[in-house]
Amino acid sequence: MTLRRRLLFALFSLALTFGVFGAGVVAVQRHYLIGQVDAQLAGYASSPRLVIGLSGTDRAQVALSEVYVGRLFADGRLVTVFSPTDDPDLLPAVGKGDVLSQPEGRGTTAGQARGVRVVTAPLRTDVQAVFAIPTTQVDQAIAQLAATLTAGGFAVLGVVGLVIWWTYRLGLKPFADLTDAARAITRGERRRRVTPGPSGTEANELARAFNTMLDANQASEERMRRFVADASHELRTPLTTLTGYSSLYTRPATAAGAYGLVDAQGIGDAMRRINAEATRMTRIVNDLFLLNELDAGAAGAGAEVDLGAVLRDVAADIKVIQPERPVQVEAGDGLIVTGDQDRLVQAVTAFTSNALRYTPVTAALTIRGFKVGKQRVRVEVSDGGPGIAAGELPHLYDRFYRADPGRGRGSGGSGLGLAIVAAIVGAHRGQYGVSSVPGQGSVFWFELPT
Ligand SMILES: Nc1ncnc2c1ncn2[C@@H]1O[C@H](COP(=O)(O)OP(=O)(O)OP(=O)(O)O)[C@@H](O)[C@H]1O
Ligand SMILES: [Mg+2]
Incomplete structure (x- = not known):
């Protein structure tokens, strides 16, 4: 179900609840008012002779001005004794055979009132006293109550409806926009973007x-x-x-x-x-x-690697490849990291083979490994070569980047060596970098967590 439907459903449920609640209140109130009228009638019915015998002034004193009193004969004749002052022609709809020991609702056969509560009480064997009170006032009060409740209910529903509409416009229309944008992008409008709605939403x-x-x-x-x-x-x-x-x-x-x-x-x-x-x-x-592979997250086996040993091995290899090159290793014990040994060897070799390739054979090469704080191990390869121009430094680790196009391909490099270092170090959650002073040499480094 879409959110819009759910909101409409909520509104509908609210209306229904209001309706049921209102009807309940009206019914209870009506029951209460009618109960009062009935109690009054029951009082008259308990002493019918007394009430029928009252004179006009006595009646006014005991507030009988709203009550109809009559005699009902066995043949169905109804003879009025006295009637309500404001409805003198009133005749409740009772007739032959009616015995109403409990008050009941009845219509009327004459007069203004449309309905009455009526009760009968025996006077003699063939005559009953009839007491009736019009329900006009009760009906009016109930109608008023119903009207008030209905108006209140509609007002509340209106406000809730407005709030829902507002929420919908602010909260949901943007989803429709988003859907549109997503469809447009799927169709090929690559540059399409969504216009963000009011801020703070x-x-x-x-x-x-x-x-x-x-x-x-x-x-x-x-x-x-x-x-x-x-x-x-x-x-x-x-x-x-x-x-x-x-x-x-x-x-x-x-x-x-x-x-x-x-x-x-x-x-x-x-x-x-x-x-x-x-x-x-x-x-x-x-x-x-x-x-x-490295991009896809293949970080390799996570074994313990002694970086100190790796650096010493790489230095030993260099002495075989370029015996004339002055090489120095400074690596203590306990430079242990968790990672892929072959890849880490490859990273260090990428640094050293660059130094061998891009610096004169007389330039000294220093390979250093040491701890930085308690958590990290740093590897540095410094050369005493010509150095690299500052403008080139930020791009050296980019794929296919060669610092000096003139010597690039001629010297056999394709510009992937340092990019691979970056990927390997990245896969080990480490950092890498380079610093260089033209004329004095360069330092390539990476740091790994222990
Ligand atoms: N020690 C260094 N001294 C001077 N320049 C260097 C040094 N190391 C790297 N460079 C420069 O950085 C560039 C990028 O090096 P990288 O190792 O990524 O690629 P490459 O050596 O050209 O090719 P590959 O390593 O793939 O064979 C090199 O082309 C070189 O110009
Ligand atoms: Mg290289």
Whole structure:
């Protein structure tokens, strides 16, 4: 059931409750008033002779001016003894065979009143005394009460109805707007947003949250599009090289000769280039797979990793790869974090292999691991290289970003190394960063919770 229907239903139930309540009040009140009249009649019926025998002045004294008194004969004749002062012609509808020992409601056969309460009491064997009081006043009082209750009920319902309408307009119409916007976006109006209603309402907050979500979605979509564009661009270069070399092989010998593809050495060179580009492509594709996995939240096994040992191993590897490079390790014991050892090794290696690649072999490399407070372990890789321009620093961890386009692809990098570090550290709920002073070197770091 929609909220609108529920509100209408609530309004209807309220009206029904009012109706039942009002009818109940009217019935109770009527019962009470009639009871009073009946009690009066019962009093007369208990001493009928006395009442019938009263003279005119006595009657006025005992407030009998509203009462009809008559004699009912066995043959049905009704003879008035006296009647109410304001309704002198009144005749209650009683006749032959009527014996009303308890007061009863009856109509009238003459007079102004439409109804009476009437009781009879035996006078002699064939004559009964008849006492009747018109119910005109009771009916009027009850009609007045009913009118008041009805008017009050409608007033309350009106106010409640207005409040409901107001609530509906402020609280529910925005939902309809939201639905419209969602449908429009599904149809392809990507930039459609909801206009938030009056501030301070839940609907306003919902609309804002909805818009924020759409913005975030769109941003992530755009990021994805850029990423795909960068990836295809990155893969196109090695593919072009591959196609170029392989097509040379099928050309006529003279044309191929122009490119040196005639002897074993030329062909060998071409094959080496093809192999290098294929390897490069494989690496890019593997990196992309890894990034995708990390994005999807595959944080790896959560085992205890001794970062100190990791740093010492990486330093030992460097001594094999670049024996001339001055390398220093400063890592104490107890640098234990929970995470995926292979990935963490990969993160540290991304830092060190960059240092090896982008700084001269004479530049000193320092690998440091230490505790920051009780909760965190920090890893720093500093080099004494040329450093990086301040404008480049904020983008270094972006995917496919290379600081200096001139040396980028030539040096074999595809700009994914640091992006992978960012993803790995992110998956371990850590932080990462870089600082650099041109001419003095750079410091790449990450911090993990212990
Ligand atoms: N120690 C460093 N000194 C100077 N520049 C650096 C250093 N480390 C990284 N850079 C710059 O940051 C860029 C991004 O590095 P990143 O590791 O993300 O990509 P890459 O090394 O080019 O490619 P990949 O690591 O995927 O092979 C590099 O292209 C390089 O210009
Ligand atoms: Mg790199």
